[in-house]
Amino acid sequence: MDFDSVIPYSFQIYVCVGITAAVVIFFRYHRKRLARKALIQQHGCKEVPRYPHQERLGSDLVRLRQEALKEGKFTGLYEKQFATYGKTWQENYHWTKVVNSMHWENFQEAGTVLVPYLSRAMGANRYATPFLGKGITTTDGKDWKRARSLVTPIFARAELADIEGLSGFVDQLMDRIPRDGRTVDMQPLLHRMFFDIATEFVFGKSMDSLATEAHPEAERFNKALDKAQAGVLQRRLAGSFSRIRYAFDTSWKHAYDEVHAYVDERVRAALNATSFQDSTADPESDPTRKRYVLLYEMAKQIRDPIELRYQVLAVFIPGRDTTGILVSNALFHLARNQHLWPKLRETALALDLATLTFERLKSLKPFQHVLQETLRLQGPSGRSVRRVERDIVLPRGGGEDGQAPILVEKGSLLDLNISCLHLDRDIWGADVHEFKPERWGGKRPLWEFVPFFGGPRICPANQQVLTQACYTLVRLAREFRRMENRDPVWKYVEEKKMTTQSRNGVKVAFVNKG
16 A cells, blocks of 8 residues: 555655654753753752642732732731741742742842843833833843943932032922921922932923922823833733733823823933034033933933933933932831931031032931931832843752752742842841841941842942932931921831832921920
8 A cells, every 4th residue: 555645745744843843842851851950960959949829820929919019018928928938939920930039149149140141121021111111120131231331420420410409409398398397298298309300310301390389290290100100010910911901901001101202202302402413403502511411411322212212211210219219218217216316417417518529428327327227128129020041040048948059940030029138037137127227337238238239230320319318318407406207107008119118108297496
């Protein structure tokens, strides 16, 4: 019998191709398995503890986090889980393995040696792509290096600039604080002040939202930005189901479209003002000649308007939020620890504001310790999530005591929990939840304290944030004899967006009598 007459030749080809592909896949899998086994043996890796999911896709844990987020107990939930399963443990997150860690040694490894093998663009940041696009906070490799090389020198030069620009904004803040002992919520006031500072530094012109009659455009832009940021967090928590869950939610797109429109208008103006081909542009009117404006500096090297939009947004958003929330959180704790204010006031009154510099501000230990302790308890970023681009080994997390190395497979997510690292009792002591700036006397932590992360990925604006926050506290301490808490809720209840702030605000009263 003719074999070809029974089975068509084309089908035989398909069978051969299928068998060949199966053999190739098998050998690749076998080779990968042998390579992983060799890594495990070479480094002495042990199993990492696993979360006992009730549902295979990990939706049970997602729901727990969503509930904790609503109740203001998001960090507390992670604390309990680390206390239960160890400082490093693994979960399933919609078909993806996630390794959660608060071991400082793993932070150090991820922030130095493993940087080339950990990406941000394909991790949790993919949920932010429609809003944030490709900026310094969402890209890797050459794109990230280019953005970093543009932004870092601008921040370095801006830090050396005259402090007079900042003092004008703080003067406006002082005008909004009651002098008669009435209660004032400092959180929205500080939020608006640093929004004004950020719009001037990034776009070249303040929105003056702290003025008595704030411009409606400033209010609309702020609300749209808040809604866009909240939408990112909601979609990150929903994970792979975000497209289904929010399929009919048009409010997020409307919010980030409004943000984009605001930024795009200023991007077009910057591109025109910095265009060497534009003969009508008046070089004397170039705002970069008088002060450093981030958008205009970046426009000289980035001529694509969409790329420029995303790079500017990546700097503007943390600039708007981080410093204002840091000062707000510091005041929240100082109002509940009134014994600290006299020392701050004594230090502030000894300064000559006319000759005050950023370098001098960095040397004010009482203020720096207050800010460091605030960042320890409520930092600008609670977690740092990376996608693992090849099999890697972390130095801690394996075995019964969690001290053995572990293998993290390619395609997994590495979730470094900064908030819980800063609440590690083995590092900070049994009083980790207490606000004690004095714990920083003589303390020089390295990878145990990373509010702005570390290594090449450290936030380029970290020093600007600290010095601006310090200056604001100095001015407040000079102006007022004491500060009193007026919030009936003593405990800090967190509200998470892309940063962590007090859900109940910062309700205080400033007093000059007595």
